[in-house]
Amino acid sequence: MPTVMSVGVFVAIRGPDNSFLLVKHAYGERKWSLPGGKLEQGELVPNGGQRETLEEAGVIVQIIRQVGIFSLRKTFGIAILLEGRIIGGKLKPDNKETSDCGFFKIDELRQEEIYPAQLSLLMWADATE
Numbered sequence: 001m002p003t004v005m006s007v008g009v010f011v012a013i014r015g016p017d018n019s020f021l022l023v024k025h026a027y028g029e030r031k032w033s034l035p036g037g038k039l040e041q042g043e044l045v046p047n048g049g050q051r052e053t054l055e056e057a058g059v060i061v062q063i064i065r066q067v068g069i070f071s072l073r074k075t076f077g078i079a080i081l082l083e084g085r086i087i088g089g090k091l092k093p094d095n096k097e098t099s100d101c102g103f104f105k106i107d108e109l110r111q112e113e114i115y116p117a118q119l120s121l122l123m124w125a126d127a128t129e
Contacts, residue, residue: 006077009048010036010118011061011084012125015103020122021086022114023056023093024100032104032114034121037097039080049082057101060088067128070121081121 012034013021022032035053039045046063053061061084070079093101106122114122 006072006075007039008036008072008077008079009039009045009052009082010034010079010121011049011053011063011082012067012122013053013059013061013084013086017105018126019103019105019108020125021053021057021059021091022102022104022109023098026093026095026097026099029115030099031118032109033118034081035101036079045080046082049080049084053084054089055094056098058089058092058094059086061085062087067125070117070124072117079117079121081125083125 015021021035023035024030024032035056037052039048049063050061053059064083064085067081067083072079091101093099106126
């Protein structure tokens with residue numbers, strides 16, 4: 001039986017002063033992350049990014065572009081990084097998957113507060129402005 005590849009989608013949303021929107025997971029290690037998650041079967045990549053951002057951060061986003069595709073080392077899968085901008089909604093965590101959300105500059109985050117792979121995605125998004 002073939003192994004099914006996992007596809008994750010994450011959205012980098014710039015805020016004031018070159019900050020990025022991050023959500024704090026309400027489960028596991030409770031670390032900060034870009035809004036995102038697993039793409040549902042048959043779901044288009046931009047739609048998945050919009051859905052995950054609305055679910056986790058309460059905001060409606062317009063997807064601007066695909067920034068990159070990255071191999072996931074620990075799992076058999078890929079992460080697709082998108083760039084988006086907020087066009088509606090109200091910034092608020094869902095209190096199920098996320099306990100907090102807000103805009104942060106990369107240098108404001110301590111490494112132990114963010115998943116290493118997410119920090120890499122943030123740095124990539126910042127470099128491809």
